[in-house]
Amino acid sequence: MLFANPNISIYIMHWVNNLLLSVSLFGITNLDIERPETYNQLNPPIIYEIAHQIDFPHHIYLELEATAQNKITEVVFYYTFNGQQTIIYGKPSFEPSKSVQTRHKINTSKANYIPPGLIITWHCLITDSQGNTTETKKQTFAYLNPELNWRKLESENFNLYWHDNDKNMISRVASQTNILLNKSKKIFDFTVPPQINVAVINNDRKSMPPISHKAASTHLYAGFAFPEYQTAVINTAKTELLTHELIHIYLDQKVGIYKPFVPAWLNEGLANYFATSQSTLKPIDASEDWFKLQNMHNVPGRPQDVHKFYYQSEKVVAYLIESYGYKKMNVLLEELSEGRKIDDAMLKSYGFSVSQANSLWKTNTIYVHQNPIGIKYVTIAAIFASVFIFGTLIFYKNKSK
Numbered sequence: 001m002l003f004a005n006p007n008i009s010i011y012i013m014h015w016v017n018n019l020l021l022s023v024s025l026f027g028i029t030n031l032d033i034e035r036p037e038t039y040n041q042l043n044p045p046i047i048y049e050i051a052h053q054i055d056f057p058h059h060i061y062l063e064l065e066a067t068a069q070n071k072i073t074e075v076v077f078y079y080t081f082n083g084q085q086t087i088i089y090g091k092p093s094f095e096p097s098k099s100v101q102t103r104h105k106i107n108t109s110k111a112n113y114i115p116p117g118l119i120i121t122w123h124c125l126i127t128d129s130q131g132n133t134t135e136t137k138k139q140t141f142a143y144l145n146p147e148l149n150w151r152k153l154e155s156e157n158f159n160l161y162w163h164d165n166d167k168n169m170i171s172r173v174a175s176q177t178n179i180l181l182n183k184s185k186k187i188f189d190f191t192v193p194p195q196i197n198v199a200v201i202n203n204d205r206k207s208m209p210p211i212s213h214k215a216a217s218t219h220l221y222a223g224f225a226f227p228e229y230q231t232a233v234i235n236t237a238k239t240e241l242l243t244h245e246l247i248h249i250y251l252d253q254k255v256g257i258y259k260p261f262v263p264a265w266l267n268e269g270l271a272n273y274f275a276t277s278q279s280t281l282k283p284i285d286a287s288e289d290w291f292k293l294q295n296m297h298n299v300p301g302r303p304q305d306v307h308k309f310y311y312q313s314e315k316v317v318a319y320l321i322e323s324y325g326y327k328k329m330n331v332l333l334e335e336l337s338e339g340r341k342i343d344d345a346m347l348k349s350y351g352f353s354v355s356q357a358n359s360l361w362k363t364n365t366i367y368v369h370q371n372p373i374g375i376k377y378v379t380i381a382a383i384f385a386s387v388f389i390f391g392t393l394i395f396y397k398n399k400s401k
C-alpha cells in the first residue's frame, strides 16, 4: 500500500520532477554519427553534399561533392579551431568539371597534434567558370575517435565528452567541478567566459599530446589543458583533476597574451588551491627545505622535485587568498593581465614583493589540504626516476670493473 499515503505520492512527484529537471540541466545526449548533408542552391543551381571523416589520431578529412550547370573551377575549404580567431584554408587541386568530388586533409598527429574534444567549424566556397560563388552551410563537429561510443554532457561551465563510464559518476564529477569553478570566479570575474570542451580519454595514449608539445600544460600526464583551444583532456573523470585543468584555462583567459609573465607557482598554485576544497589545521614545517619563491617561475624538470613544487605552490596561493581575501588575488591577476611583471603586480596588489612573500607564506598555519592531487602520478614519476638512477649506477659500476 505504498501509494495509498498521499504524502508518499507527493514525494514521488517531487522525485520525478527533480529527475526531469536534472536530465534537462545536464542534457546528456548520445552523439549521432553525422550523415552527409545535401543542399540545393537555386541561383545559380548547384547541388552539394558535405561531410567529414576522422581517421583518428592521424587526420581529419573535410569532403565536398558538388554538381553545377557551369564547370566548377575552384573549391576552398575554410575552418577554425575552437578558441582561435584565425581562419585556416585549404585549396585542393582538381580538374574543372560540372561535377566534382574533392577533400581537404588536416593532419592531427605529432607536431600537428590537436586535442580530442576540440570543436572544428568549417565551410566551403565553390566558384564556377562564370565567377559565381556559393558558400556552403557552416558545419561544426568535435574531433573524437569515431570508434568509441562518445556521449556529451552539457553543463554550466563546460561540455564534457566521455565514453565507457558510469553516467551518474560523470554527472557527479561535472556538478562538483562546476561548484569549484564558480567559487574561483570571485578572482577571475570574466567579462567573456571561455567556451570549454573536455574529453575524458580513459588513459588512451594515442589521445595524449606528444610530451614535448609546448602548448600543453601537463599535470604529470594525468591531464592536459590547451587554453588556446579552450579544450582540456583528462585521463580519468576526477573532480580535482578536471578543476585543476580548467583553472589553467581560466587563468589563461584572464591574463591573455601576458601568460608568460605568470610564474608557475601562481598558475599551479591556483589550479591546486581551487581543485582541493577542504582545509584543516596543521602548522607548516618552516624547517623543511622549501624552494625559494623567486626561483619558482617554471615547474622543475626533476620528477622528484615536482611534487614538492605543486605542494608548495598551493600553500603559497592558499596563504595569499586566505590571509588577504579574494579581492587582492583578483587585483594581482588584473595587474598581470595589463602586462605588469610579477614583482610589480605583487607590490601593487599585496604591497609586498615576491621575495617578501617567500618568508611570509610559511607563517600561514591555517591551511593544509586533505587530498594532495595527483599523488599517484607523482609516485609513478618518482619510481621511473629511481629506476633511471638505479640503472645509471649499475651501468657505471660495471664500467668501472
Ligand SMILES: [Zn+2]
Residues within 6 Å of the ligand: 217, 218, 219, 244, 248, 268, 271
Ligand atoms: Zn597544472
